[in-house]
Amino acid sequence: MELQETNLEGCFILHPKTFRDKRGSLTKIYHQDIFKGLGLDLSFKEEYFSVSTKGVLRGLHFQTPPMQHSKCVTCVAGSIYDVVVDLRKKSPTYADHFSLILDSKEPKMLLVPEGFAHGFVALEDNSVFLNRSTTVYSPECDAGIRWDSCGIQWPDMDLIISDKDSLMPSFKNYDSPF
Numbered sequence: 001m002e003l004q005e006t007n008l009e010g011c012f013i014l015h016p017k018t019f020r021d022k023r024g025s026l027t028k029i030y031h032q033d034i035f036k037g038l039g040l041d042l043s044f045k046e047e048y049f050s051v052s053t054k055g056v057l058r059g060l061h062f063q064t065p066p067m068q069h070s071k072c073v074t075c076v077a078g079s080i081y082d083v084v085v086d087l088r089k090k091s092p093t094y095a096d097h098f099s100l101i102l103d104s105k106e107p108k109m110l111l112v113p114e115g116f117a118h119g120f121v122a123l124e125d126n127s128v129f130l131n132r133s134t135t136v137y138s139p140e141c142d143a144g145i146r147w148d149s150c151g152i153q154w155p156d157m158d159l160i161i162s163d164k165d166s167l168m169p170s171f172k173n174y175d176s177p178f
């Protein structure tokens with residue numbers, strides 16, 4: 001596993017090892033000791049996946065204290081345009097974002113630390129997003145900011161957005177707790 005820094009401190013791209021043979025491939029996306037060796041001593045508490053049609057935008061989401069979490073996200077089928085926004089008020093990159101394409105052909109993960117909002121757009125039908133978090137889901141602490149309020153250049157396509165996400169506060173009207 002290789003760790004690649006991004007423009008946002010504490011947010012990393014992880015390049016897992018993929019074994020390929022005539023049957024297909026096998027990719028190891030989590031190994032506790034390897035993560036520890038990379039300085040990622042995280043205790044993951046929950047994991048889930050979602051399936052999205054092309055054009056579905058989910059985000060920008062995070063959990064507020066005391067249920068804030070780090071997470072490790074990837075795409076195991078199809079492809080997604082994945083984005084994080086730094087909500088840490090004291091960070092030199094506060095309000096900045098980072099984006100990358102995650103897909104199953106060349107597996108990568110994004111390590112999203114506490115204090116970041118996260119979202120993505122599915123670039124293909126049946127894109128499968130996999131999320132592992134260091135706290136469990138808390139409806140009370142489930143929060144977000146509007147996808148189009150952070151200066152992100154989203155892919156130019158017809159977007160499908162939930163009512164919940166459409167009604168999120170804008171970045172400038174949100175008082176970040178981080």
Ligand SMILES: Cc1cn([C@H]2C[C@H](O)[C@@H](COP(=O)(O)OP(=O)(O)O[C@H]3O[C@@H](C)C(=O)[C@@H](O)[C@H]3O)O2)c(=O)[nH]c1=O
Nearest residue numbers: 048050058059060061062118119120131136137162164
């Ligand atoms: C995220 C989540 C949702 N749910 C429920 C709540 C709701 O009824 C249904 C769908 O929830 P949402 O609309 O919030 O799902 P979704 O928009 O896919 O939420 C996800 O978006 C991406 C961008 C993230 O970064 C994730 O952390 C998560 O917030 O699933 C859980 O029970 N547990 C969970 O962990």
